[in-house]
Amino acid sequence: MEITKNNFIFLYQETAALTKRLFIQLKRRPSTFFAGILQPIIWLFLFGALFANAPKDFLPGVDSYGNFLGAGLIVFTAFSGALNSGLPLMFDREFGFLNRLLVAPLASRLSIVLSSFFYITILSFVQSLAIMFISFLLGYGFPNFYGLGIVFATLILLVLFVTSISLCLAFVLPGHIELIALIFVVNLPLLFASTALAPISFMPSWLGWIASFNPLTFAIEPIRIAYSANFNLDLIAFNAPYGDLTCRNCISLLFLLTILSLVIIRPLLNKKLT
Amino acid sequence: MNQIQIKNLSKNYLDVKALKKININIAEGSLFGILGPNGAGKTTLLRTLATLISPDEGTIKINNIDVIKEPRKIRELIGYVAQEIALDKILTGRELLDFQADLYHIDQSNKLERIELLINQLDMQNWIDRKCGTYSGGMKRRIDLAAGLLHLPKVLILDEPTVGLDIESRNIIWGLLHDLKKDGMTIILSSHYLDEIDKLADTVVIINDGKIIDQGNPTQLKSKFGGDRIILKVREFSDSLESEKVKKILEKIDGISQIVINASQGYSLNFIADRDKDLITKLKVELAFSKFKIFSLSQSQPSLDDVYLQATGKTLQDAEIYMTGKRDLKKESKQSMR
Numbered sequence: 001m002e003i004t005k006n007n008f009i010f011l012y013q014e015t016a017a018l019t020k021r022l023f024i025q026l027k028r029r030p031s032t033f034f035a036g037i038l039q040p041i042i043w044l045f046l047f048g049a050l051f052a053n054a055p056k057d058f059l060p061g062v063d064s065y066g067n068f069l070g071a072g073l074i075v076f077t078a079f080s081g082a083l084n085s086g087l088p089l090m091f092d093r094e095f096g097f098l099n100r101l102l103v104a105p106l107a108s109r110l111s112i113v114l115s116s117f118f119y120i121t122i123l124s125f126v127q128s129l130a131i132m133f134i135s136f137l138l139g140y141g142f143p144n145f146y147g148l149g150i151v152f153a154t155l156i157l158l159v160l161f162v163t164s165i166s167l168c169l170a171f172v173l174p175g176h177i178e179l180i181a182l183i184f185v186v187n188l189p190l191l192f193a194s195t196a197l198a199p200i201s202f203m204p205s206w207l208g209w210i211a212s213f214n215p216l217t218f219a220i221e222p223i224r225i226a227y228s229a230n231f232n233l234d235l236i237a238f239n240a241p242y243g244d245l246t247c248r249n250c251i252s253l254l255f256l257l258t259i260l261s262l263v264i265i266r267p268l269l270n271k272k273l274t
Numbered sequence: 275m276n277q278i279q280i281k282n283l284s285k286n287y288l289d290v291k292a293l294k295k296i297n298i299n300i301a302e303g304s305l306f307g308i309l310g311p312n313g314a315g316k317t318t319l320l321r322t323l324a325t326l327i328s329p330d331e332g333t334i335k336i337n338n339i340d341v342i343k344e345p346r347k348i349r350e351l352i353g354y355v356a357q358e359i360a361l362d363k364i365l366t367g368r369e370l371l372d373f374q375a376d377l378y379h380i381d382q383s384n385k386l387e388r389i390e391l392l393i394n395q396l397d398m399q400n401w402i403d404r405k406c407g408t409y410s411g412g413m414k415r416r417i418d419l420a421a422g423l424l425h426l427p428k429v430l431i432l433d434e435p436t437v438g439l440d441i442e443s444r445n446i447i448w449g450l451l452h453d454l455k456k457d458g459m460t461i462i463l464s465s466h467y468l469d470e471i472d473k474l475a476d477t478v479v480i481i482n483d484g485k486i487i488d489q490g491n492p493t494q495l496k497s498k499f500g501g502d503r504i505i506l507k508v509r510e511f512s513d514s515l516e517s518e519k520v521k522k523i524l525e526k527i528d529g530i531s532q533i534v535i536n537a538s539q540g541y542s543l544n545f546i547a548d549r550d551k552d553l554i555t556k557l558k559v560e561l562a563f564s565k566f567k568i569f570s571l572s573q574s575q576p577s578l579d580d581v582y583l584q585a586t587g588k589t590l591q592d593a594e595i596y597m598t599g600k601r602d603l604k605k606e607s608k609q610s611m612r
């Protein structure tokens with residue numbers, strides 16, 4: 001694409017239209033949106049109850065399991081949303097609606113990808129805020145302003161990373177059945193193999209190794225620490241078997257992964273979209 | 275002046291040769307019909323024109339712009355209405371048009387005006403604000419056509435726009451195409467309906483099995499026959515041996531030409547007979563002499579179907595039935611997914 005003022009306005013116009021379509025769909029079919037909020041809240045209740053009678057100092061640094069769990073659930077919600085972001089695209093492919101986009105003189109077909117990014121990012125922000133608010137009502141605290149910034153920065157990176165993979169899969173896999181199957185297989189195991197539900201110190205060493213390479217962990221730990229009053233980026237986020245990682249380390253790693261995934265999917269999207 | 279030039283166009287899908295060295299020129303402002311049975315390659319040809327498929331060989335130019343090299347410029351010029359209508363069930367018709375207008379970068383002030391105009395032209399006022407998921411086949415066709423026309427394309431490409439439609443929707447679409455053509459738009463239209471092409475098109479190509487069989491204007495093509503079309507049966511279900519014998523007899527009669535045996539209609543004999551009062555009598559005498567009875571004999575003006583039959587030995591309808599059995603539609607739709 002040539003970078004001209006017109007092209008830029010066109011890119012904006014088409015991206016806005018594509019994003020708007022996704023939001024209209026959401027508005028008229030909001031069930032998955034609410035399910036996305038409800039599910040983590042149910043977990044919060046149930047897991048909180050499950051460990052209600054655990055000894056006071058059972059988890060280092062927090063008063064209750066609910067406190068510990070919040071960060072994991074926020075990340076899980078954003079992660080699931082992003083993982084599913086390829087589905088609308090897959091349906092567009094299957095129903096031929098994508099052809100409508102492909103015969104249009106789009107300034108750049110990147111707008112198809114951008115609109116998904118915007119949509120999922122906003123969606124997961126709203127969902128996360130809802131979860132944070134409810135967990136606040138349950139007495140699990142709320143991050144300060146700085147902490148909140150870190151929460152959202154971390155979520156954006158994770159969402160970009162996962163969305164780009166999901167969009168890629170939506171082009172590569174043969175149909176929505178396969179995509180849903182893959183999402184199904186990946187979703188929960190990745191959650192369990194992260195520090196969402198338990199700290200690394202609770203895990204056998206093999207799982208600890210896996211968890212400390214899991215991108216979800218890189219997102220969960222900074223957010224967990226963002227909840228503490230005296231947050232700063234150089235606090236140790238978690239003790240990986242290969243050494244201690246600070247929040248800064250975690251976020252940088254996440255950033256790196258995101259860039260890497262964007263670089264890797266670019267040629268594929270180019271091929272599929274020209 | 276030829277606005278569209280298609281040269282040596284070929285396209286294969288794995289083992290299927292869908293287009294075989296197609297050459298077509300289309301004049302600006304004309305209504306160009308593509309006629310052919312199922313699986314002839316019509317959609318493949320139109321999708322290539324619409325920049326959705328890249329050909330294996332050959333070139334296409336529209337307004338001297340290369341379709342393969344500069345697809346974005348081409349996309350601005352053309353409106354494409356696909357054979358399968360893909361609407362978003364959740365959007366209303368108006369929202370869909372609005373969406374489409376933004377994809378074509380129509381500015382805000384023109385947008386509403388264009389949308390209103392098309393709603394009126396295609397008579398969609400009563401249901402335009404309902405969700406697309408509730409539309410009937412005819413409504414879907416109309417909204418899809420409106421979407422293709424929003425940006426006032428120079429060339430409109432329609433893949434079987436009236437297939438399966440009720441009379442009302444069909445007439446509305448025909449009327450609009452007529453008006454668009456009057457305004458100078460070039461229209462390319464594929465169809466299996468002979469009457470549709472006959473009525474609308476200035477020029478028609480007949481394609482079969484990826485090849486062009488014949489092209490010209492409909493009257494020209496039909497007048498090539500210079501006589502009446504006759505279908506003769508000596509028995510309700512004859513066989514090839516018998517028909518060949520009858521064919522030999524017919525060949526000897528002056529004024530009978532272009533004899534084709536149509537195997538799928540009980541080996542009936544199709545031929546053209548000069549407009550000569552005595553010819554049929556002569557025919558009857560000759561057949562009686564060789565001890566053949568006449569089971570049926572029908573006489574009609576030649577139609578485009580005859581052009582087709584003459585070239586392939588099959589009627590359009592039979593070719594259709596034959597192809598339908600051969601295709602794996604599921605597999606095709608999987609493969610045409612992008």
Ligand SMILES: Nc1ncnc2c1ncn2[C@@H]1O[C@H](COP(=O)(O)OP(=O)(O)OP(=O)(O)O)[C@@H](O)[C@H]1O
Binds near residue numbers: 287290311318602609
């Ligand atoms: N995606 C595909 N993969 C494999 N073969 C295909 C594909 N699309 C079309 N074909 C084959 O190419 C040939 C031409 O198909 P095409 O869809 O262009 O025909 P058509 O004239 O549009 O038929 P119809 O009247 O049924 O729409 C057929 O033999 C068909 O089976």
Ligand SMILES: [Mg+2]
Binds near residue numbers: 316318357433
């Ligand atoms: Mg077709």
